[in-house]
Amino acid sequence: MKRTLALLALIALGSLLEPAARADSWTISLLPGADISGAPGSTIGWGFTIMNDSSSTLFLDNLSADLFQSATPNAELFSFPMVDPNSTLTVDYVPGMYGLYELTWDANAPIGFVNGGTFLVSAQWCDAGGIVCTDAPDQSVAFSATVSAPVGVPEPATLLLLAAGLAPMVMKRKRHF
Numbered sequence: 001m002k003r004t005l006a007l008l009a010l011i012a013l014g015s016l017l018e019p020a021a022r023a024d025s026w027t028i029s030l031l032p033g034a035d036i037s038g039a040p041g042s043t044i045g046w047g048f049t050i051m052n053d054s055s056s057t058l059f060l061d062n063l064s065a066d067l068f069q070s071a072t073p074n075a076e077l078f079s080f081p082m083v084d085p086n087s088t089l090t091v092d093y094v095p096g097m098y099g100l101y102e103l104t105w106d107a108n109a110p111i112g113f114v115n116g117g118t119f120l121v122s123a124q125w126c127d128a129g130g131i132v133c134t135d136a137p138d139q140s141v142a143f144s145a146t147v148s149a150p151v152g153v154p155e156p157a158t159l160l161l162l163a164a165g166l167a168p169m170v171m172k173r174k175r176h177f
Contacts, residue, residue: 024054039150045102047093052083056125066117070109
């Protein structure tokens with residue numbers, strides 16, 4: 001009888017310490033969007049917005065991504081923030097400093113090449129004191145990064161047209177002198 005009472009007391013104590021089952025939710029989205037692009041050799045990346053629709057503090061504790069090809073990834077920007085109850089956190093991408101993730105395209109990455117996949121972010125719900133924590137559902141968000149043509153570098157056909165237009169002007173100027 002004493003053992004039964006002791007066991008019931010432990011169960012009751014455990015239920016007081018264990019947070020109640022939650023219907024809380026959180027989401028993550030990418031900034032400026034899931035699809036980004038950059039020229040070979042350039043560094044591009046994503047910022048993020050996290051919405052915590054719960055009455056508990058959300059502590060982000062893990063970030064992973066599918067593999068990247070023709071690029072060097074950098075996940076060190078992500079600071080594993082905490083998000084207060086019923087609030088939103090937005091962090092813009094600042095190259096080499098802030099954001100969710102960045103990658104630097106190889107200098108010889110072919111134009112039109114696409115890296116696509118998923119970021120997976122894990123978190124925990126914690127009480128006001130941060131003492132009792134439980135796993136929050138993982139969130140995944142799809143991404144796409146495309147190698148684009150360098151901006152400001154004219155196509156060969158454009159250079160040919162420019163030369164054809166300038167040639168008569170140069171010839172006229174030479175005849176004038």
